[in-house]
Every structure is written in C-alpha cells, then in structure tokens.
Amino acid sequence: AQSVTQLDSQVPVFEEAPVELRCNYSSSVSVYLFWYVQYPNQGLQLLLKYLSGSTLVKGINGFEAEFNKSQTSFHLRKPSVHISDTAEYFCAVTPRAPGNQFYFGTGTSLTVIP
Amino acid sequence: ExxxxxxxxxxxxxxxxxxxxxxxxISNHLYFYWYRQILGQKVEFLVSFYNNEISEKSEIFDDQFSVERPDGSNFTLKIRSTKLEDSAMYFCASIGAYEQYFGPGTRLTVT
Incomplete structure (x- = not known):
C-alpha cells in the first residue's frame, strides 16, 4: 500500500523568502512522485514529477524538488516566492506501473505575505 | 496542448x-479516473476505468456510483440518490506516460 504525508498543513512565508514544503511517502513498491498546485476554485496543475534519473527535478514557476530514496522524501522548494504562489500544494505518488491510481497527501496551504 | x-x-x-x-x-489515453475532493480535504480516488470496465475502485465508490464510457469520447460518473455528503469537487483524469492529466473539476453542491 502507498501513503503520502504532508506534515505542514499551512505554511506562511514572506514574499521573496525561500520556502520548502515537505512530503514523505510510504510504499512497498517503487513509485513515481509528483507535486500538483491548486489555485482557489481551480483544478490540479502539475508542477513537476520524478520518474527516473537525476534526483533533482525542476518544474514550472521556479519550483524544484529533490527525491531522496533513503529518507523516502520528495520535498518541494522555491528560493524566492511570489504573491501569486499562494495556493494549495499536493504531493502524490503512483506505483511504477501503468494504470495505477494516484495517492495524494492532505495538502499544504502556502500563503505568501506581502 | x-x-x-x-x-x-x-x-x-x-x-x-x-x-x-x-x-x-484526452483522446489517445487508455486509463480514466474519477477523484473527489471534499472542501478543505485531500483528493481521494474513486474509480479507475480501462478497456471499458472498472479496473479499481475505492471504498467510497459504492452502489450509489457508476461510471460509463457511452461513446468513444465521453466518460461519465453517475451518482444516484445524492446525499449531502456527496457535496465535493469531482475531478476526472486520464493517463498518459504515467502523468495523470486532470480536468478542471465539477463542483457538486447537494442541498
């Protein structure tokens, strides 16, 4: 079985400050990892994904995440946040086989303070 | 895109x-999904659909729910006898190369 833990339900950060949103997962099989962003009253938009290769992946809007297999983590980072980054962020995993469902974390609400 | x-x-x-x-x-995708997100909560898997049949379903997906692909393009979720607790955002998704593409969602409000 797979599960995803996002320990921080809310993260307030000042504009232009760095941010890290934490994600840990548990799985009995190898997984692919994803971060999605959800702006208010909108759907889920893919930020970035880790399938294989370099453990540091870069996504849209200046975000990046690092896959750490030993710590089963996939933390999301941005060196300098903008007001427009205020949104809900979801970490998700899926087993490395086609057709499997995605397992989502409970989400982290990022609020950027001017 | x-x-x-x-x-x-x-x-x-x-x-x-x-x-x-x-x-x-998306037209050339083969796996289709429905997810639900109750306000303020996480996104929950409901059901997956492949080759014109359900391939996996969650505990949430009881007899009240059904899915169908009536033609080559549409994929529907039917909720019979809606309850207040069915109020949620419902997302459809289809898969290509291990990335699920999500739709914008339908906000269902049961009064």
Missing amino acids: PEVTQTPSHQVTQMGQEVILRCVP
Whole structure:
C-alpha cells in the first residue's frame, strides 16, 4: 500500500523568502512522485514529477524538488516566492506501473505575505 | 496542448436526485479516473476505468456510483440518490506516460 504525508498543513512565508514544503511517502513498491498546485476554485496543475534519473527535478514557476530514496522524501522548494504562489500544494505518488491510481497527501496551504 | 474537459463546472442538486458528471479525456489515453475532493480535504480516488470496465475502485465508490464510457469520447460518473455528503469537487483524469492529466473539476453542491 502507498501513503503520502504532508506534515505542514499551512505554511506562511514572506514574499521573496525561500520556502520548502515537505512530503514523505510510504510504499512497498517503487513509485513515481509528483507535486500538483491548486489555485482557489481551480483544478490540479502539475508542477513537476520524478520518474527516473537525476534526483533533482525542476518544474514550472521556479519550483524544484529533490527525491531522496533513503529518507523516502520528495520535498518541494522555491528560493524566492511570489504573491501569486499562494495556493494549495499536493504531493502524490503512483506505483511504477501503468494504470495505477494516484495517492495524494492532505495538502499544504502556502500563503505568501506581502 | 491536449486537455481533459469536464461539464458542468458547477452542479446544484437536491438531496435524493440523480446527477451525471461528464468528462472528455484526452483522446489517445487508455486509463480514466474519477477523484473527489471534499472542501478543505485531500483528493481521494474513486474509480479507475480501462478497456471499458472498472479496473479499481475505492471504498467510497459504492452502489450509489457508476461510471460509463457511452461513446468513444465521453466518460461519465453517475451518482444516484445524492446525499449531502456527496457535496465535493469531482475531478476526472486520464493517463498518459504515467502523468495523470486532470480536468478542471465539477463542483457538486447537494442541498
């Protein structure tokens, strides 16, 4: 079985400050990892994904995440946040086989303070 | 860029009524999904659909729910006899190369 833990339900950060949103997962099989962003009253938009290769992946809007297999983590980072980054962020995993469902974390609400 | 579309964007219905949520997945995808997100909570898997049949379903997906692919493009979720607790955002998704493309969602409000 797979599960995803996002320990921080809310993260307030000042504009232009760095941010890290934490994600840990548990799985009995190898997984692919994803971060999605959800702006208010909108759907889920893919930020970035880790399938294989370099453990540091870069996504849209200046975000990046690092896959750490030993710590089963996939933390999301941005060196300098903008007001427009205020949104809900979801970490998700899926087993490395086609057709499997995605397992989502409970989400982290990022609020950027001017 | 291809996208998953969903209609309607917002549906209001009375308790006990039936609703059908519609989705048009990306045309060459083979796996289709429905997820639910109750306000303020995480995204929960409901059901996956492959080769014209359900391949996996969650505990949430009971006899009240059904899915169908009535033609080559549409993928529908039917909720019979809606309950207040069915109020949520419902997302359709289709998969290509291990990335699930999500639709914009249908907000269902049961009154």
